[in-house]
Amino acid sequence: xPELPEVETIRRTLNPLIRGAKIVRVQVLDRRLRIPVxxxxxxxxxxxxxxxVRRKGKYLLVGLDSDWVWVIHLGxxxxxxxxxxxxxxxxxxxxxxxxxxxxxxxxxxxRRFGLSIVIRExxxxxxxxxxxxxxxxxxxxxxxxxLHSVMxxxxxxxxxxxxxxxxxxxxxxxxxxxxxxxVGLRPTRRARTVNSKLTQQxxxxxxxxxxxxxxWRGTSFxxxxxxxxxxxxxxxxxxxxxxxxxxxxxxxxxxxxxxxGNRSAFYCPTCxx
DNA sequence: AGTGCGACCTGATCGC
DNA sequence: TGCGATCAGGTCGCAC
Numbered sequence: 001x002p003e004l005p006e007v008e009t010i011r012r013t014l015n016p017l018i019r020g021a022k023i024v025r026v027q028v029l030d031r032r033l034r035i036p037v038x039x040x041x042x043x044x045x046x047x048x049x050x051x052x053v054r055r056k057g058k059y060l061l062v063g064l065d066s067d068w069v070w071v072i073h074l075g076x077x078x079x080x081x082x083x084x085x086x087x088x089x090x091x092x093x094x095x096x097x098x099x100x101x102x103x104x105x106x107x108x109x110x111r112r113f114g115l116s117i118v119i120r121e122x123x124x125x126x127x128x129x130x131x132x133x134x135x136x137x138x139x140x141x142x143x144x145x146x147l148h149s150v151m152x153x154x155x156x157x158x159x160x161x162x163x164x165x166x167x168x169x170x171x172x173x174x175x176x177x178x179x180x181x182x183v184g185l186r187p188t189r190r191a192r193t194v195n196s197k198l199t200q201q202x203x204x205x206x207x208x209x210x211x212x213x214x215x216w217r218g219t220s221f222x223x224x225x226x227x228x229x230x231x232x233x234x235x236x237x238x239x240x241x242x243x244x245x246x247x248x249x250x251x252x253x254x255x256x257x258x259x260x261g262n263r264s265a266f267y268c269p270t271c272x273x
Numbered sequence: 274a275g276t277g278c279g280a281c282c283t284g285a286t287c288g289c
Numbered sequence: 290t291g292c293g294a295t296c297a298g299g300t301c302g303c304a305c
Contacts, residue, residue, distance in 0.1 A: 003298060076299055111282045113299060172298055261278060
């Protein structure tokens, strides 16, 4: 579910709520996530104070005192909700972290594709999926030069390349499709056939679409909620994603859907080449 | 090495 | 109403 804008929205809602909070109790109700929740997960968190909430690509990094960090990935359907302690539990609430304040944070993930680990800050580099993340389109290092260097040596289709977290950190299927519509390139277009002018436009369109989605607090089709359990609004502003058969905002032609691998890509056959 | 595909898991929805 | 097929915002491992 959550791509960069959703994770960033969660980060922004949670940061002021849990910064400085002290953890008094941790309950793991189901350890079966993408990587099983470690048996010492609870003891690593308890009595720690939260220093900050950061984001790297689609990962949330909850910084703790004495150099520990709680790394969270929400997979496809994960939620991280801050609420008063003691409310009834949902079937898929897997982790509950209680604070001295009488509030708690719940990790909820029906599909269990998510990840939750507590490690030393200095050991972050030992997790390849984290340390090998590519440039964040909202980061300072992002540039058209970088995107061009990635694209000119790839034989892949644009949509697939944009989803590769080792190259670009944070894009998922929604925003990859939306960004490609913005620049008039089809998801199936081979990366190395795109000229430098269009590559430059892509380098601008990608962060622009992500910022716009953050402004609307993410996209909620069904599952996604922010840290306060509120829906986002960007589903009302999508131009192509999930709009098969609907009119293109540019030319009124019908949006098409194609299967690419196991998932769908959406584009306007008139406006995108 | 780079690329593409199926697997992982549950729930919602659609057609019959 | 019931049932199977299909689909979903992600990532990983394997085979070529």
